[in-house]
Amino acid sequence: MxxxxxxxxxxxxxxxxxxxxxxxxxxxxxxxxxxxxxxxxxxxxxxxxxxGECSYWACMPSKALLRSGAVLAAARRVGGAAEALTGDLDVAAVLRRRDAFTSNWSxxxxxxxxxxxxxxxxxxxxxxxxxxxxxxxxxxxxxxxxxxxxxxxxxxxxxALLPDIPGLASVSPWTSREATSAPGIPDSLAVIGGGVVAAEMATAYAGLGAEVTMIVRSGLLGGQEPFAGELVTAALREAGVTVLTGVSTTGASRGDDDDVTLTLSNGTRVTATEVLVATGRxxxxxxxxxxxxxxxxxxxxxxxxxxxxxxxxxxxxxxxxxxxxxxxxxxxxxxxxxxxxxxxxxxxxxxxAGTPVGDKPWGTHVATADHAAVPQVTFTDPEVASVGLTQAAAEKAGFRIRVLDYNLGWVAGASVHADGYTGSARAIVDLDREVLLGVTFVGPDVAELLHSATIAVVGEVPIRRLWHAVPSYPTLSEVWLRLLEEYGRPS
Missing domain, CATH: 3.50.50.60 (FAD/NAD(P)-binding domain)
Structure with missing residues (x-):
């Protein structure tokens, strides 16, 4: 570099x-x-x-690696565009675009x-x-x-956290840095972990032609609503990724052919050209x-x-x-x-300046939006976009809640967006205050829905006021109206 x-x-x-x-x-x-x-x-x-990390080894290069595959997959889901496609991704062009995003690490x-x-x-x-x-x-x-x-x-x-697995350090495993800056695509990649980095890199590398195997101790995207991990797992498997859940890695070694062999807790083995460790920070x-x-x-x-x-x-x-x-x-x-x-x-x-902290009415001096109202997007296919509390977190915190679920595929805008659109939406309502505690969307291109949800959650906008925020038709945003209808008409 x-x-x-x-x-x-x-x-x-x-x-x-x-x-x-x-x-x-x-x-x-x-x-x-x-x-x-x-x-x-x-x-x-x-x-x-x-x-720093985001510019050269995380946010920007990872999204550059993911975007080309996402666009191709989106085109394949729309009749007329799908028939016009005649090839797969140009891997060299994808990597050149990634390098441009990092200014060639300068x-x-x-x-x-x-x-x-x-x-x-x-x-x-x-x-x-x-x-x-x-x-x-x-x-x-x-x-x-x-x-x-x-x-x-x-x-x-x-x-990146390197777990204490016998032999792992000696095989020179990838972390997110190597995965986002690799000069080429390996024939096969084993991914240890089931969080955001693991799921995104599995998506990217599968789209770029690698044979990908994920080794996940529990399920994918554990901190999200359960249906998020389920939908992403199903999509990864459909894309050809082998997702092994309920197992952990107990050993690693690199053979004479330079491939890495991972021994799993169930006694089986996984062999890959490279191994990516994405188990925490x-x-x-x-x-x-x-x-x-x-x-x-x-x-x-x-x-x-x-x-x-x-x-x-x-x-x-x-x-x-x-x-x-x-x-x-x-x-x-x-x-x-x-x-x-x-x-x-x-x-x-x-x-x-000797000014009392927090004296401005808009509260610029105090960081409170990183407690329970944190927005996050996982750029898999489908995307996962969430903000605030999940159902489990809200229940654990003692809120009296109601859970609103809606199939995104039923929204008119989704049917225009893609043939056979698959996705889901969930909103968690605090029944005592009638405000939203959390929202989760899963589906193609749901990331752009997230800021409206963030404003509703952070601003504690009453349900009765959300009825007057009219979504345009036909767009994915119509899901807001459908969620409100699930809740019931305002009194």
Whole structure:
């Protein structure tokens, strides 16, 4: 991969600033942008590519890999278009498009953005070395000591969890990084895990011609409504993916032919060219110097709603250490991390100015939409789009609820959208307040339905008002009317 762009300014031996942000991914960039706009001198520290995981190894390249297959599958579901198709995906063209999305793993464009935004960049590995102090070690071994007048923000994200399976480390397994940046498509791919990354990469690689086997300890997409995992499993199997559920991997080895053999808990074996491990995430806090401020290396960083790190150590007094994004474990999603980043940036600016936090009526200074109202899309085929609580989560929380289910295939807009459209919708209603607690859609192209659901859930829009939000006809959005009809007419 091309080397990272040069540092905007040569690393000084020491630098005193207002705010230090550790990690120049999408989340760190948003924090820095917010504080810089508030007039605070901000420096961002990055040891890898500016732009981070989402830009180069997660959100963007994964969706680029998925999109071509999704478009082809959509065309095959529409009469007239299906008959015009004469071939399969051009794999080389898909990979070129993926490479374009990552700027061929060059961060020159992101560095230029930092310069225009007035944010200083220091390259190297950052470690906390005291209260409001960060020491950065560059690739050549030189060190820069940074001191912050107001805040240090940890935005280092998370890394793939490598489970303790005998032999697994020795076979050089893929993580999401290798899966999204692979220069070619292997003949076969074994996927360990059943979450979002596992399901999306199984979808992408099957569409690109690999023989895919999934090894799932329970079922797919366990945190979603059960029907979501069921519909995605059925679709993956129809696409030729072997989905093994109720089994776990107990061993791994790479043979003389360079293939990987996985031994499963039921005594069977799976052999593949490559193996992708997608079983969870761990915080990037192991070598961050947390011990210097009374925190434990390798732990997630617990924060309050202003994204201030919680802790009893005297070094944490004074409201100066913040953590945004995956590293605080509140919601491991880029859009939620960026939301936290905006809130944290505003908090830091307000406290620097001596302004009480949260004094604005629109509540910009407090992050609360990453508790029970988190939107998420799984870009499988069918897509899964959800926000808020599932039925199980709502019941566990003690709400008195009613569950509304509707077959998306019965909506007129769905029949126009695709022949034989298969999908489902569910809404969870809080009967005491008559507002929505959660909504889940499963089906082709349901991602664009999600923001309307998010507004309804986050805004706690009463059911009686939703009747006046008239969906256009014939579109998939008509499902909103059908769900309201399931609930009953307003009094």
């Amino acid at each position: 091309p080397a990272a762009a040069s540092t905007t300014t040569p690393n000084p031996a020491a630098l005193n600033v207002d705010v230090i942000v550790i990690g120049a991914g999408a989340v760190g960039e948003n924090v820095a942008d917010r504080t810089a706009q508030a007039g605070l001198r901000t420096v961002i520290v990055e040891a890898d590519l500016v732009g 961060d020159e464009g992101q560095v230029r953005w930092l310069e225009k935004a007035g944010i200083d960049l220091v390259r190297g590995h950052a470690r906390l070395s005291g209260v409001r102090q960060v020491t950065v070690t560059a690739a050549d071994g030189s060190r820069t000591v940074l001191s912050a007048e107001h805040a240090v923000v940890v935005s280092t994200g998370s890394a 761990v915080p990037r806090t192991t070598d961050l110097g947390l011990e210097t401020v009374g925190l434990t290396p390798g732990d997630w960083l617990e924060v309050d709603d202003t994204l201030l790190v919680r802790g009893t150590a005297p070094e944490l007094a004074g409201d100066w250490l913040y953590a945004t994004g995956d590293v605080n474990h509140r919601a491991l999603l880029t859009h939620q991390g960026k939301y936290q980043a905006r809130a944290a940036g505003d908090v830091i600016a307000a406290r620097a």
